[in-house]
Amino acid sequence: MSCSQVRTILYDYINAYVDEELSTTDHSAIQKHLEVCAHCANEKFQIEQIGNTIHNQFSYSAPYGLKENIRHTITGLADSDINLSNVAKRRFAWRWTYYVIPPVVTAVAAVLLIFSMMPTQDEVMMHNMMEQEIVSAHVRSLMEDNLLHVESKGPQEVKPWFNNRVDFAAQPEDLAADGFSLKGGRLDYLNKHTAASLVYESDDHIINLFVFPTMEADMKSFKNFQNRGYNIVKWVNKGLEYCAISDISLDELNKFARVYRKKITSPN
């Protein structure tokens, strides 16, 4: 280990000491060291000084009136279901330029754009609804003590259970070697169709992998979404949509999707 690596670790420790995030043993070890080392004591002092300045002087308060605005919006939301994008559009309504651009030009440009490259309004709406459905199903599974309909001692038990209940091949796979253990399965209802939910666990975090029939074309690469703090990874293969959702990081979830997809596509 190089000198600079050791220094980095020591500096990390002094930071964690100031933040009171060390274990009792480490905390008292660093404390003892600080009593005898002027250099490290100076580091600690500087970290505290900068922290105090930021804490006491660099915080912004919400402007007067924002709370009232939001209160008003929320009450309105509860009354009628305002579309988020309408709120955004209204925000820009003051921009007079919007009214100056000749309507004909905008109409032509919009039509060209919509037909050439952008997803239609319907598709966007469908996608958003689908995303909401996925998140709701995931949250429901965590909340209502409704995570598993079949518990797993291994894929060989979960697979036949699904065979009798869905009209496509749900493929529960054992991924324990990669850190994702198969807990079991559940039935859900997504995209107007019965869906298979394969439940995995990674470091006490639950991953729901939903599988259900779709009309969408095959997707070679993963698509990532974030919704209400959850990460979602989606792909489509041969008429089936796969959606993995969890609160683990996006990198971890992509890794999960990679090892699962590899497992079901390479027969061995």
Next chain:
Amino acid sequence: MSKDTLIQQFENKMLSHMDSAYNLARWITGHDQDAEDVVQEAYIRAFRGFEKYTDINSLSWLLTIVRNTSYNWMKSKHGYRHLIEFDESVHSATDEPGFVGDRSQDFRQDAILNSSRNKDLLHQALKEMPLIFREVIVLHEIEDLSYKEIADIVGVPVGTVMSRLSRGRRRLQKTLASRLSRRNQVEL
């Protein structure tokens, strides 16, 4: 739950966090108006999901939404280049590990930070810092959140929060030290 009860509960639980929400959005976006818009939108999202989340850490949950909304806002406004993932290999050359004290023992930070011009330098340094460091510093120093809470909001392991915070502070100190010495030279 009736509509009025829902609104009442939401207000009790969530509106008290408004300063924290605004502060985070303001530090991420860098502008007053953007921060206001982000907070508005985040609260709408929070309200939509509120019925399902009743017994969790409401501040962390709200700040997660604020952070995601801020990022989306920046993407739609400035495109992706503002949110390019910080590239460790490119930046670490100027970000060498080690102590700041080696170069900054010729001044004392407490005296330094007592002058308002120097506070401005620190404020500027924090404002210009890469987002991945800036957000953890703001969440920890201003909002007093623990490593674990920050890890949940940012979606990275606790160890990553620790090292980002540590590297972020070191960068702040180094930036401050080099700007002060440059300014002192000019004044001489």
